[in-house]
Amino acid sequence: MRVNFTVNGRAQQADNVWEGESLLYVLRERLGLPGSKNACEQGECGSCTVTLDGVAVCACLVAAGQVEGREVGTVEGLADGDRLSDVQQAFLDAGAVQCGFCTPGLLVQATDLLDKQAEPSDVEIREALAGNLCRCTGYEKIMDAVRLAARRKSGHA
Ligand code: FES
Numbered sequence: 205m206r207v208n209f210t211v212n213g214r215a216q217q218a219d220n221v222w223e224g225e226s227l228l229y230v231l232r233e234r235l236g237l238p239g240s241k242n243a244c245e246q247g248e249c250g251s252c253t254v255t256l257d258g259v260a261v262c263a264c265l266v267a268a269g270q271v272e273g274r275e276v277g278t279v280e281g282l283a284d285g286d287r288l289s290d291v292q293q294a295f296l297d298a299g300a301v302q303c304g305f306c307t308p309g310l311l312v313q314a315t316d317l318l319d320k321q322a323e324p325s326d327v328e329i330r331e332a333l334a335g336n337l338c339r340c341t342g343y344e345k346i347m348d349a350v351r352l353a354a355r356r357k358s359g360h361a
């Protein structure tokens with residue numbers, strides 16, 4: 205099966221895709237985009253979070269055939285060349301990255317939240333990130349990072 209779709213604004217084509225293959229596999233193994241991480245492969249950890257037509261999803265749960273003609277956004281699309289996005293910079297500045305395995309998924313999920321809700325409450329941040337597991341940080345630095353990104357985005361920092 206051939207799949208045509210758009211990733212981070214660029215048309216992409218994957219050939220010889222097996223019907224049961226996941227979007228995560230296609231991104232990582234066929235398109236050379238390893239930013240989306242594979243930790244659980246069953247929708248439990250959020251490390252593979254991408255956007256599909258503007259909605260955050262677990263790429264490990266999306267069948268490759270489902271993305272035909274659609275728009276996927278990955279962590280590789282957040283930075284503008286060498287310039288990190290506000291959310292990426294905030295994660296660095298707040299010290300919210302340790303081993304980094306969860307970070308790509310958190311960045312995509314937090315970006316999706318702030319695109320939809322510029323000044324989220326702590327409860328809204330926790331709800332948005334509830335599907336993204338981190339084994340390292342204890343989450344407080346991650347909360348700090350999203351608050352910082354929100355303040356910067358709205359011009360309050
Ligand atoms: S690898 Fe997709 S949710 Fe864990």
Ligand code: FES
Nearest residue numbers: 303306338339340
């Ligand atoms: S920084 Fe290690 S899992 Fe989150």
